[in-house]
Amino acid sequence: MDGQGQDFKWIGKRTVRPDGVDKVTGRANFGADFSLPGMLVGKVLRSTHPHARILSIDTEKAHALPGVKAVITAADLPDIPSEEAHFGEDPTDFRHVSHNVMARDKALYDGHVVAAVAATSESIADEALGLIEVNYEVLPHVLDVEEAMKPGAPLVLEDLITGGVTPTPKDPSNIAKRVQFDLGDTEAGFKKANMVVERRFTTKPVHQGYIEPHAVVASTSEDGHTLVWCSSQGHFMIRAACAKLLGLDVSQLRVMPAEIGGGFGGKITVYLEPLAVLLSRKTGRPVKMVMTREEVFRGTGPTSGTVMTVKIGATKKGQITAAEATLAYQAGAFPGSPVGLGCMTAFAPYDLENVKTVGFDVVVNRPKATAYRAPGAPLAAFAAESVLDELAKALDIEPLELREKNAAKEGTKAPYGPRFGPIGYVETLQAVRDHPHYSAPLGPNQGRGIASGFWMNFGGQSSAVVNVNEDGTVVVTLGHPDIGGSRASMALMAAEVLGIDIAKVRPIIGDTHTIGFSDITGGSKVTFASGMAVVEAAGDVVAQLRERTAMIWEVEAEGVVWEDGHALPASTNVGEFEPLSLAQIAAMAAKIGGPISGRASINAKGAGPGFGTHICDVEVDRETGRVVVLRYTAVQDAGRAIHPAYVEGQLQGGAAQGIGWALNEEYVYGDDGRLQNPGFLDYRMPVASDLPMIDTVIVEVPNPNHPFGVRGVGEVPIVPPLAAVANAVENAIGVRMADLPMSPPHILAALEDKA
Amino acid sequence: MTKHHVSTTINGEPAEFLCEPQQTLLDVLRDELNLTGSKEGCSSGDCGACSVIMDGRVACACLALGVEAEGRSIETIEGMAEGETLHPLQRLFLEEAALQCGYCTPGFLVAAKALLDRKPDPTETEVRFWLAGNLCRCTGYDKIVRAVLSAAAEMRG
Numbered sequence: 001m002d003g004q005g006q007d008f009k010w011i012g013k014r015t016v017r018p019d020g021v022d023k024v025t026g027r028a029n030f031g032a033d034f035s036l037p038g039m040l041v042g043k044v045l046r047s048t049h050p051h052a053r054i055l056s057i058d059t060e061k062a063h064a065l066p067g068v069k070a071v072i073t074a075a076d077l078p079d080i081p082s083e084e085a086h087f088g089e090d091p092t093d094f095r096h097v098s099h100n101v102m103a104r105d106k107a108l109y110d111g112h113v114v115a116a117v118a119a120t121s122e123s124i125a126d127e128a129l130g131l132i133e134v135n136y137e138v139l140p141h142v143l144d145v146e147e148a149m150k151p152g153a154p155l156v157l158e159d160l161i162t163g164g165v166t167p168t169p170k171d172p173s174n175i176a177k178r179v180q181f182d183l184g185d186t187e188a189g190f191k192k193a194n195m196v197v198e199r200r201f202t203t204k205p206v207h208q209g210y211i212e213p214h215a216v217v218a219s220t221s222e223d224g225h226t227l228v229w230c231s232s233q234g235h236f237m238i239r240a241a242c243a244k245l246l247g248l249d250v251s252q253l254r255v256m257p258a259e260i261g262g263g264f265g266g267k268i269t270v271y272l273e274p275l276a277v278l279l280s281r282k283t284g285r286p287v288k289m290v291m292t293r294e295e296v297f298r299g300t301g302p303t304s305g306t307v308m309t310v311k312i313g314a315t316k317k318g319q320i321t322a323a324e325a326t327l328a329y330q331a332g333a334f335p336g337s338p339v340g341l342g343c344m345t346a347f348a349p350y351d352l353e354n355v356k357t358v359g360f361d362v363v364v365n366r367p368k369a370t371a372y373r374a375p376g377a378p379l380a381a382f383a384a385e386s387v388l389d390e391l392a393k394a395l396d397i398e399p400l401e402l403r404e405k406n407a408a409k410e411g412t413k414a415p416y417g418p419r420f421g422p423i424g425y426v427e428t429l430q431a432v433r434d435h436p437h438y439s440a441p442l443g444p445n446q447g448r449g450i451a452s453g454f455w456m457n458f459g460g461q462s463s464a465v466v467n468v469n470e471d472g473t474v475v476v477t478l479g480h481p482d483i484g485g486s487r488a489s490m491a492l493m494a495a496e497v498l499g500i501d502i503a504k505v506r507p508i509i510g511d512t513h514t515i516g517f518s519d520i521t522g523g524s525k526v527t528f529a530s531g532m533a534v535v536e537a538a539g540d541v542v543a544q545l546r547e548r549t550a551m552i553w554e555v556e557a558e559g560v561v562w563e564d565g566h567a568l569p570a571s572t573n574v575g576e577f578e579p580l581s582l583a584q585i586a587a588m589a590a591k592i593g594g595p596i597s598g599r600a601s602i603n604a605k606g607a608g609p610g611f612g613t614h615i616c617d618v619e620v621d622r623e624t625g626r627v628v629v630l631r632y633t634a635v636q637d638a639g640r641a642i643h644p645a646y647v648e649g650q651l652q653g654g655a656a657q658g659i660g661w662a663l664n665e666e667y668v669y670g671d672d673g674r675l676q677n678p679g680f681l682d683y684r685m686p687v688a689s690d691l692p693m694i695d696t697v698i699v700e701v702p703n704p705n706h707p708f709g710v711r712g713v714g715e716v717p718i719v720p721p722l723a724a725v726a727n728a729v730e731n732a733i734g735v736r737m738a739d740l741p742m743s744p745p746h747i748l749a750a751l752e753d754k755a
Numbered sequence: 756m757t758k759h760h761v762s763t764t765i766n767g768e769p770a771e772f773l774c775e776p777q778q779t780l781l782d783v784l785r786d787e788l789n790l791t792g793s794k795e796g797c798s799s800g801d802c803g804a805c806s807v808i809m810d811g812r813v814a815c816a817c818l819a820l821g822v823e824a825e826g827r828s829i830e831t832i833e834g835m836a837e838g839e840t841l842h843p844l845q846r847l848f849l850e851e852a853a854l855q856c857g858y859c860t861p862g863f864l865v866a867a868k869a870l871l872d873r874k875p876d877p878t879e880t881e882v883r884f885w886l887a888g889n890l891c892r893c894t895g896y897d898k899i900v901r902a903v904l905s906a907a908a909e910m911r912g
Contacts, residue, residue, distance in 0.1 A: 016850060019857075023857030024846075024861075025833070026790070026791070026793070026833050026861045027792070029791070030858055032795065035786075035789075209892045211802055211891070262855075484893060485855055645898070646852055648852075649852055649893070649894055649898060652898070657892065657895075679797065680890060681801045685892065687886075688882070688899070689880075689887040691895060693897050
C-alpha cells in the first residue's frame, strides 16, 4: 500500500482533534455565538415574488420607527461593473454577487433581498421590515430549465447574451453559456457499437443543508476599519467580496474566522456579510445578522436542478466505443451553474476514445445556485452511471465487470484534456469485488447497485506559519477555515515533520490580518494544499533548528541532521555531540539568533484526482413506495489517509448526503413561483433512523505531488450514491428511475407504469 | 414590553433572568444567559441542535418559552462535564471522531445523555430512533451511533 516507502510516526494515527474539547462542551464559537456591547440586530426584507420589477422602495416609515438606526437598499451599495471573481471552483461575477446580495431594479426569485434594517432589538427590526413599502411590477417568471431555454421565455436577465457559441447571438436569452468537451469522434464510435443505450434524466435542486444558518457580526471603528466575525468557507473570500461590493480597501476589513457549522460549498460566497458591514458603517455600531432556516432555504444555495441526456455505446464484449452527454443545469437567477464541471466529470472514470459532452448554463427565477460538494459531478454521474448499468444489463455483462473493462488508469487521457498520473480507480473496483458486501445474499424486493464517481480535486493558494515557543511547544497558524477536522490533520503533518509529540502542536486558524492569503476551504484542497504549506513551513523550522544547532556546536549547518525531533551530527566527521531536542534548542533560541518561526505561502499544484466506488443495498416496499437503504459500503482512493477516522467520516457523510439527494430531497415550488418547503420538516434530510452503518474502505495510491501522498477526499463520496441507489432500486424492482428524488410517490407511479 | 422575572435551575445552579413573554428558552439561554452551547438550526423543532433536558426529559429549547423555565430544572451542554472531566459521551465522541463541523454535537450529546439516563443498554436501532430528532449533515450518523453505543457499554461497566 505504501508506494513511497515512508515509515510514519504520526501520519495515519487517529488522534483526538485539537478543537475537539471545545466542540463537545459547547465552548466553540460559531457564527452566531459572538456578541458585542451596543450591538444592533440586522434583518433583511425578501421579495415574495419570483420575478418583479422594483418600481420604488419607500423606507420613510421604517426609518421613523424608534429604535431603527439604518435602512438600506441597493441605492446604498455602489453599482459596480462586471468583474470576474474567483471564489470557488467556478468563476463568478462581482456585479452578479452584488445584485444577488441586494436586488437592484428587479427581484429575481422568491427570497431575493430587497432591503435591510438595523435596529436596537429583533422585534423592532422585524416591525421595521413590515413598514418598508416596495412597489413591484410583477413579471412572468420561469422556473423550469427547458422552459427557460425556449425562445420567448420570460427573460430573467434582460442583457444576457449566450457565451461559448459562434457567432455570438444578437438577442438576449436565458442561456448564459454553452460548453463542450470533445475527445475523438463519437459518431464513428457509435457506429462500432453493438449496443447503444440512451436515456433522459431529471433532477430537482437540493440544498447543502448545513445545520448552522449564515451569521455575521460587523463592527466599524471611527477610523473606517471594520472587524467582521463570521463563519464561512473562506474569510479571505469574505474580505474580498465585501471590499469589492462596498468599494473599500481590502485592508479596511479584518475578517475573523468563526467555527463553521457545515458548508459543503454553500458558504463560499457572501449573503449577509456586505450588508452587515454597510449597516455597521452607517450606524457606527456593531451589527449582528443571523438567517432563519427559512431564509437559508429561500435565499442561499442550492445546487442545480437539471435535465440530462446520456448515450453510451459498447461492443458485445463490453468495450465502450463512444459516450455522449447533454447537460442543462439551472443556474438560478445569475449565471454560474456547475455544468462545466458536470461535463468534465461525467465519464472521467473511464478510458474512452470517443467522448462528447455539451452543457448549458441556464438562468431561471430561483435562488442563485451555489457550489455543493463536487459541484455538478453527482448529477452527471447519476445519468452516466445509470446508463452504464442499463448497458451492462443489455449486454448481459456484470455491471462491475463493465466498469473494470473500461476503467481509467495511469496514462488515460481524461475526457477534459489531461492525462492521469497514478490514480486508484481500478483499485477501488478490486476492493468492491473483494468486499463481503458485494457477494452477500439478497432477499425479496431487495436489490444491489454499484456506481463510481470522480472528482479532479483542487490545489491553490495556501499559507501556514509554524512558531516554536520557548518551551518547545509549537503553534501552527493556518489560513483555511477548518470545516471538518483539518486542524487535526495539519497537526499530524507538522508533528511528523518536526518529529515531536502531537500534544506539543497547537494548530489555529489565523484571521485575514495575521496569516497570508489562503483560498477558500473547498475543492477538497485543504489537506492537500494547506498540508503542503504546513510541511514546507515545518521544514523551514527544521532548517532553522539545524542552523541554530550548528551555531551551538560551531559546525556547518550541513553537518547537522534532524531525526525524530532531535539535531544529530550528520556523521562522526562532524564531531561528537549529544543530540539536541527541539525543546532544548527552543530554550536557547533567544541567545542564538532569536525566535524560531517557519512560514510558507504557496500555490499548490498537482492535486491528485480522486475516485470512489460505492455498493448500495435497498429494499423497496411495493405498497408504500418507500425505499430503505439496508447496507452501504463506500470505497475510495485517499492517496494517503492522514487521519483515517476523518477520511472515513468524509466517505460516510458524503454517502448520506447522496442518499438523501437520491431518495427524498427536493425544492418544491408552486405555480406562483414560491418555495413551498423552506424548512427541515418538509425538506427532508436523512436522519439516524433512515440509514444503516456506512462501511468504508480506504484505498491508498499515493499522489506523487504531495509530500505524504495526499489526495483530496471530501467531494468524491457524494458523486456515486445517486446512481448507486438508482441501480439498486432497479435491481430490486426492475424499474429504471430516471427522475430524482426516488421518493415514495415517484416509486409508486413507476411501479404502476410498469404494471 | 414588560419583562417577566423567572427563577429556575440551570445545570444544578439557581438562576434568575428577565425575559419577554415571546422569547424562547433558546433565546434566553443564548442571549440573556450567554450559554451559547445550545445552537439554533431551525427554530421549528426539526433539527435538535438546541436540545436541552427539562426536568429529566429531552426538549427543543426553541419550542419552549423562557417563562416556562420557572421552577424547573434545565440541563444544557455546558453542564455535561464535571469540572475538567468529560462525560463518557463527550470523551467517546472525540475518541471515535463522531463530529466533523461540531455544530450539531451539543444537541446530540444532550439527547444521547437523556437516552442513557433512561435506558443504559440501548440497541443500535433504539439509538437511531431516539436520535432521529437530531440532524447531522456531516457524519452520516455512523460514528455518532457507535460512540453512543460505546459510551453506554463503558457506563454499564
